Amino acid sequence: MNEKLLKKIENVNKELIKSHSVIAITGQIASGKNFVCSQFEKFGWNCVDADSLTHEAINIAAPKIIEEFKRYEEQFNVKITNEDGSINRRAIGNIVFARPELLAKQEEIVYPIITKMAEDFISAHGKVIINATVLYKTPILLDRCQAIVYIKSPVFKRIFRIRRRDNLPYNQIFKRLKSQRNLLSKYKITGKQIIVIKN
Incomplete structure (x- = not known):
């Protein structure tokens, strides 16, 4: 230590x-x-972790994210959904970290959700x-x-x-x-x- x-x-x-x-x-x-x-x-x-909020926000916004990024699967040689239909986070990461404008698209979807969850946490804690x-x-x-x-x-x-x-x-x-x-x-x-x- x-x-x-x-x-x-x-x-x-x-x-x-x-x-x-x-x-x-x-x-x-x-x-x-x-x-x-x-x-x-x-x-x-009391700590609120943005990574955890992001995971939760991605789950909430999964249908919208899949709709937005499905078109890039062939280009990046990835599949953005898993066999059970859930979102493949690593595949999405491969896409959004490849080009700044794609990262910005994902952020537009998830950041309002993250902001709301963090605001709720702040209101509930000291x-x-x-x-x-x-x-x-x-x-x-x-x-x-x-x-x-x-x-x-x-x-x-x-x-x-x-x-x-x-x-x-x-x-x-x-x-x-x-x-x-x-x-x-x-x-x-x-x-x-x-x-x-x-x-």
């Missing part, structure tokens, strides 16, 4: 918990956001953390956050974590890393308080 990291998290919590009710924890893929959130939860924060990589794409939720905790981690560590966790081929890993370049700058322009934690 990294004692220096744990001490930093403890100090950041002391700074934020007195006067903040909603904060964001963000950072690039596999930077360690979930671990940091788990530590904040020990101090009484101290709330929104754990999300691209929270800047949901301005309503970002506006609710009084501070942003940004987790930084070396790229080689993140590649290793992604391979171990998701078993993705390297070309897909690099596409996802590329899609999140300059992420910190997206949050700096908000003018919100940003605290960087190195993991």
Whole structure:
């Protein structure tokens, strides 16, 4: 266990918990956001995870997503539904991460659902953390956050974590890393308080 990291998290919590009710924890893929959130939860924060909300939103919006992306199956040599008719998330990922405009199409479908679910979570809880990589794409939720905790981690560590966790081929890993370049700058322009934690 990294004692220096744990001490930093403890100090950041002391700074934020007195006067903040909603904060964001963000950072690039596999930077360690979930671990940091788990530590904040020990101090009484309630964490809502955008990845979990996205999975739920995709299930809710599955018929619309299938209708929208069925046309790309042949082009990307994938099948976007499983044998039971459920949505094939990996196939959808192959499509949407290949071209920015396709990712934007999926986001148009699922982000309003995610926003509503997160708003409901905030209303039902006291101290709330929104754990999300691209929270800047949901301005309503970002506006609710009084501070942003940004987790930084070396790229080689993140590649290793992604391979171990998701078993993705390297070309897909690099596409996802590329899609999140300059992420910190997206949050700096908000003018919100940003605290960087190195993991």
